[in-house]
Amino acid sequence: MTIPKPANNQKKKFDVHSVRGDFPILRQLVHGKPLVYLDNAATSQKPQAVIDALVRYYSTDNANIHRGVHELSMRATEQYENARGKVKTFLNAADDREIIFVRGTTEAINLVASSFGHKFIKAGDEIIVSNMEHHSNIVPWQILCEQTGAKLRVVPITDTGELMMDEYGKMLGPRTKLVSILHVSNSLGTINPAERIVKLAHDRGVPVLLDGAQSVPHMAVDVRKLGCDFYAFSGHKLFGPTSIGILYGKREWLEQMPPYQGGGDMIKSVTFEKTIYNDLPYKFEAGTPNIAGVIGLGAAIDYVNSVGYENIAAQEHALLEYGTKKLSGIDGLTIIGTAKNKSAVISFTMKQAHPHDIGTILDAEGVAVRTGHHCTQPVMECFHIPATARASFAFYNTKEEVDVLVKSIDKVLEVFG
Amino acid sequence: MTEPQTPAVAWEELDELYRHTILDHYKNPRNREALAHPDAQARGYNPFCGDEVKLAFAVRGGRVQQVSAQSQGCAICQASASLMSEMLKGTRTDKLRWFAERFRELMRGKGLSAEERHVFGDVEALAGVAQFPIRIKCALLAWSTLDEAMDDYEARHKT
Ligand SMILES: Cc1ncc(COP(=O)(O)O)c(C=O)c1O
Secondary structure, X not given: OOOOXXXXXXXXXXXXXXXXXXXHHHOOEXXXXXXXXXXXXXXXXXXXXXXXXXXXXXHXXXXXXXOOOOHHHHHHHHHHHHHHHHHHHHHOOXXXXXXXXXXXXXXXXXXXXXXXXXXXXXXXXXXXXEOOOOHHHOHHHHHHHHHHOOEEEEEOEOOXXXXXXXXXXXXXXXXXXXXXXXXXXXXXXXXXXXXXXXXXXXHOXXXXXXXXXXXXXXXXXXXXXXXXXXXXXXHHHHOOOOOOEEEEEOHHHHHHOOOOOOOOOOEXXXXXXXXXXXXXXXXXXXXXXXXXXXXXXXXXXXXXXXXXXXXXXXXXXXXHHHHHHHHHOOXXXXXXXXXXXXXXXXXXXXXXXXXXXXXXXXXXXOEEOEEEOXXXXXXXXXXXXXXXXXXXXXXXXXXXXXXXXXXXXXXXXXXXX | OOOOOOOOOOHHHHHHHOOHHHHHHHHOOOOOXXXXXXOEEEEEEEOOOOEEEEEEEXXXXXXXXXXXXXXXXXXXXXXXXXXXXXXHOOOEHHHHHHXXXXXXXXXXXXXXXXXXXXXXXXXXXXXXXXXXXXXXXXXXXXXXXXXXXHHHHHHXXXX
């Protein structure tokens, strides 16, 4: 039991119903109706393989890592570091040491804002974000700006929900010290032209952080092809456990950056005269980490690889196309976010009812959607709306579920129409 | 299928929630005109959904003489503000805090006595919201704004 099961890399033929069988949570009734889970952008469900990995770890291998000479500690350490290798391969990073385990996208961004920020960003410098960022890619920079006197610049978006790339190009200047932009929008579904964003910044010597929270669950990501300097994502949106996430950073940067938190594991030696920091990646992993979470994330990556991104993309594309067609036909319904290059997210408003009222009626039908501003208040402001209802799909969703969504929206019309 | 994990929400219950009193007040909110000379005003805002209630009232002889309730947001929030505004008209200002408190209790499931029912009138249509915990805050916004308006009233009328 010391070595986790090897990844099953043989691609099976994709069958959505058999894939659904991997997710025990989907087999339930909510309010007496089969659960239709369309809140995947908030968090995804977990396959049995991930649940089993957690149970197996806690049942047989649980111990603290790195500091033990005993068998269990060695097993735990091996699995923990093995998972780091999986993430490295998953992102096509150059080196294991470029993979830092954090709590999630939020902590990854905060780490860069705090560590990179305080080392390289001074009063008068500029940081570029966009108008479609999640709050977690706005607030850490605002805090940094407050502390340093740097300035936040915001790339505007069009009324289809796409970045104004010309404006972005103009914004890049001698004072720009960092660009931090999301790869895929959680509230609009827009897939941003990440490679161009990076290229334009690099032409001016500016490093780029990409918020990949909504990309890794849906598409293969190659950080070296993208060229980005930092990449952040959350395990829980990738069918893994909560409270585990990744910061990828190019070694050149990570080496130069000071520690984010101090404590155990991040040091080589401690005396009151002088403390020597540990090497990468441990310099950024102070304290006992989320060991089970890391192992669970490794299992999630194996699972995603076994389903295959081609299959995931094909299924989600079909759902997006079908859902968009069906929802567009509903009287009074407006889809918010109509970018050409879009992930399987459909945010919408209805003339007849507020998103909260839509959400309550859909819930009674067993349909889980999210309603609110989705932690993207500036996006809501752009579109002059307080909130949207959002259906976000994963590869385990079906066209029949889209039909249930549409029927449930009919109920909204029945009450409010 | 495993056993149902949550109680079924019957169509009748939803119907109950949005029954015609609420829909009526949502579609035709009462007392939306601003007041020229309010004696108290407050604005309640819920940043999570953008619900907003702007409340103002004018007092004469210790009683609410005119009310203005301007709300934006979901049906529950807007109906609650509208129903409350109707209830406030003509009532003594020293009763208003108790109204807010009693409404909170109603949302926690404590039904109205016959006497209270008389006071609250159509507001009781909101009692069903208690069955939908996540929506209680939508109904409460108007009433917490009432508390803030009372703060404003008392601050202005300190002697
Ligand atoms: C685009 C984007 N960035 C960042 C986050 C924050 O992720 P977490 O809460 O897992 O740190 C989210 C989660 O909703 C997101 O969608």
